[in-house]
Amino acid sequence: MAVIQSFGAAEVVTGSCHLLQIEKGPSIMVDCGMFQGVVEKRNFEPFDFEPADVDILLITHAHLDHVGRIPKLVKEGFRGRIVTLRSTMDLAQVVLLDSAHLMEEEYRTRFRKAQRRGAEAGVREPLYTVDDVEAVFDMPIEYVEYGEEVELAKGVKATFRNAGHILDAATIQLDFEEAGVAKRFVFSGDLGNHNDMVMHDPVFVKEADVLYIESTYGDRNHKGIKESEDEFRKVIVDTLLNEGNVLIPSFAIERTQEIMCILKQMYDKRELPECKIFIDSPMAIRATRLYDTYHDELSDCCNEFLKRDGTVFEFPYIHYTLKPEESKRINEIGSGCIIIAGSGMCTGGRILHHFKHRLWNEKNSLLFVGYQAEGTLGRRIIDGERHIHIYHEEVVVRAKIHTINGFSAHADQNDLIDWMNHFERLEKIFLIHGEYDKQKVFKKAIEERMGKRAHIVAPEEKVYV
Known part of the structure; x- marks a missing residue:
């Protein structure tokens, strides 16, 4: 039986990081993002898994809360493959280099001030440096196109579809077998707002045994x-x-x-x-x-x-x-x-x-x-x-x-439910990437408007599916 754990974006919006372990198969991580706001101190905590044990990293898109801890992941032992769109990595390079420059500059400023107090030993070093970012792009990277089915391992395939959120944003579909039973897991990534001026609308998915869906604005609808x-x-x-x-x-x-x-x-x-x-x-x-x-x-x-x-x-x-x-x-x-x-x-x-x-x-x-x-x-x-x-x-x-x-680049409640209603078969719904109080509102809306149950994923909760 496969197990999924969310090491970020569980009952919070940021820090997206989801680890799928397929029985007798690869360990697949979807995103490794940075925490922001009141939870940003969690970026400096050790990973609650061994980075070296992750076989494949899939990236939905290049926002910092989805890619921001990848340099840390590599620095601490990840040596697997990265699979994503080429535009994702081009944009991620811009985002991560900017992040590293800011952290290095902040560190230098704090260190100078601490030196004047004679307290430089207590200054925390940056989460990662420009050199750490460059190491990410020395990793094996496999580029895919929207709609292309790519084999990740024997019997395990991934398909990236346009999520309409930002340039390069993708919904990721994973197909594999366990004990002779075909399974399909879908990670929505961040879904785009309907009628966005710059991006296309999100592409629909037809079937899923398991859906991990973002819920940033699951409690409300945007203005027209x-x-x-x-x-x-x-x-x-x-x-x-x-x-x-x-x-x-x-x-x-x-x-x-x-x-x-x-x-x-x-x-x-x-x-x-x-x-x-x-x-x-x-x-x-x-x-x-x-x-x-x-x-x-x-x-x-x-x-x-x-x-x-x-x-x-x-x-x-x-x-x-x-x-x-x-x-x-x-x-x-x-x-x-x-x-x-x-x-x-x-x-x-x-x-x-x-x-x-x-x-x-x-x-x-x-x-x-x-x-x-x-x-x-x-x-x-x-x-x-x-x-x-x-x-x-x-x-x-x-x-x-x-x-x-x-x-907002995020879908609102109506858009999220409309996107899910286009599934011809949708078995289990799990809510991630949202503040907990808003997820409770979204969970209730799913039950009332779709007649389906949804589960709010807790941090590091093991979900057996």
């Missing part, structure tokens, strides 16, 4: 996309006409590209006041270039932009600020800016510098367009915190706060 876009346009236009600036903490992958597409549409329709739009995130800039490279994975809208303009995302108001000194010069501009910067949950990155210089000004707007995990600065601001500390300085929050969840 038209309503969300209208609200977004109003915030942008009103703020700019009021001689203010718009701050958008944005995830470098997918969210930044979607916002760029909406702004490009506004520019085309002459709805956008003259302004300067700064993409102030090196990772977002590199990710945008990869989106251009893999444009075949993008929506018809994006490819129409490409055919017309020779570029999916760029238009005259866009400015890329790769270097720190370019970012700092943005502070010299009084008004008329839209600043899209990382990190998406305001836990670090250049957005904090812009908060320090602009969050106190009531003419400005702070526009959240993505999920804010518990414990993050973004979540605290949304929850009403009005005095925050940035770089040892107290900053009062006077800017107008706007939250638009219709742009």
Whole structure:
């Protein structure tokens, strides 16, 4: 009998890491992501399994909470195969190198301060370094295409399907036999929001004995996309006409590209006041270039932009600020800016510098367009915190706060249930990748709307299937 254990994204959103042990077969891990928010300290805890015993690592997509601990996995002994899409690894390289650079920089800063106190021995080293990231890409990597069935081991096959979440995102189907009985396990990965401007809709799966499905927004439905876009346009236009600036903490992958597409549409329709739009995130800039490279994975809208303009995302108001000194010069501009910067949950990155210089000004707007995990600065601001500390300085929050969840890259409750309803045969449902209180709401919705039972997976719980 096969057994699955979740060593992350169990009763929490982040840290996705699921280990499937097939009886008399390989040990298969699906994702090895980083914990974020209030549970981020768990990244530094030892794995509760032996990395050297993992035979195969499958990667659903390149978000940090799905790939962020892979360098640690390799550093601590993993020597198996990595199987995923080529665009996933290209994007993961950008994400992991950025993560390593930030951790190394933070370590150097803490070490210098500790030296002045004579306490450098107590400074914790980074979770991993740039060298550790590069070691990941020296591993055996097997690239697959959407819809292609690949043999992982004798009698064990995997199929990756488009999950519509971000560039490269996949749902993974595993087919194998145990004691002469055919079994099919499906890991949803993160499923995309219906009618996303940049990505295609998720591809449906027809059968599963076991489904592990994300539940990030299983407790609610997003605003309609038209309503969300209208609200977004109003915030942008009103703020700019009021001689203010718009701050958008944005995830470098997918969210930044979607916002760029909406702004490009506004520019085309002459709805956008003259302004300067700064993409102030090196990772977002590199990710945008990869989106251009893999444009075949993008929506018809994006490819129409490409055919017309020779570029999916760029238009005259866009400015890329790769270097720190370019970012700092943005502070010299009084008004008329839209600043899209990382990190998406305001836990670090250049957005904090812009908060320090602009969050106190009531003419400005702070526009959240993505999920804010518990414990993050973004979540605290949304929850009403009005005095925050940035770089040892107290900053009062006077800017107008706007939250638009219709742009989420995650499916909402209706989308999740609609995706499951397309299964012609679905036996067992397991909920992962969600906050526990929201999973309870989703579990009840599945029972009431689908007539099926669902189980909320506990951390490290052994599920025999």
